[in-house]
Amino acid sequence: MTRTPAWDVAATVPDPELPVVTIADLGILRDVTEDDRGRVHVQITPTYSGCPAMETIRDDLVDALTLAGYSQVDVELVLSPAWTTDWLTDDARTKLEAYGVAPPAARVAGAGDGPVPLSLSVRCPQCGSPDTRESSRFGSTACKSLWVCRSCREPFDHFKPL
Incomplete structure (x- = not known):
């Protein structure tokens, strides 16, 4: 292209x-x-x-x-191939975090050949703490979930990894 x-x-x-x-x-x-x-x-x-x-x-x-x-x-x-969060640019991930939306973690290339990485928490985009919990599977839009930071007590959206 x-x-x-x-x-x-x-x-x-x-x-x-x-x-x-x-x-x-x-x-x-x-x-x-x-x-x-x-x-x-x-x-x-x-x-x-x-x-x-x-x-x-x-x-x-x-x-x-x-x-x-x-x-x-x-x-x-265009519906095929389906969009994936792997298509987010590094700039998008930075902008989302600065906006207060936790971006999904980047997947490792070739991960389909081995164990699937599992994220146990989402880092708070406000204070950086990993001490967070999912409050609702659905956030302000269907592509985001709602999380709450246990450290700073702020709610935030997390862009769901797809």
Whole structure:
């Protein structure tokens, strides 16, 4: 995939549920192609099936690319391969933590060949303590769970690893 000027515009679109990260940071921006007549085709993958933010992301992509001068913008939802938290950029993980959302741990390449790593706790993005507990499997959105830090007593979202 070649990065194009249209890709650069699409990559700036923020996630509507987590505005500190872009759709490129999250890895849901899959491909952007453009032709010499100003037509753009964008492929995006939802973080999970049925994600309600996809319609807003589609509208935001059309708006951003139209404002940038592209005459026709087509946004395609691509479901295969399914999105995984492995597609989060390191920048996304840093931005999420600074925003107060505990990012999922990065998986180890080749881990399918051996034991599955198990995380016993989630580090609090407020104070850094590992002394946390899951309060609810579902947080502010279905892709996050709600946790509470036992040290600083602050609640926080944890982006579920997929």
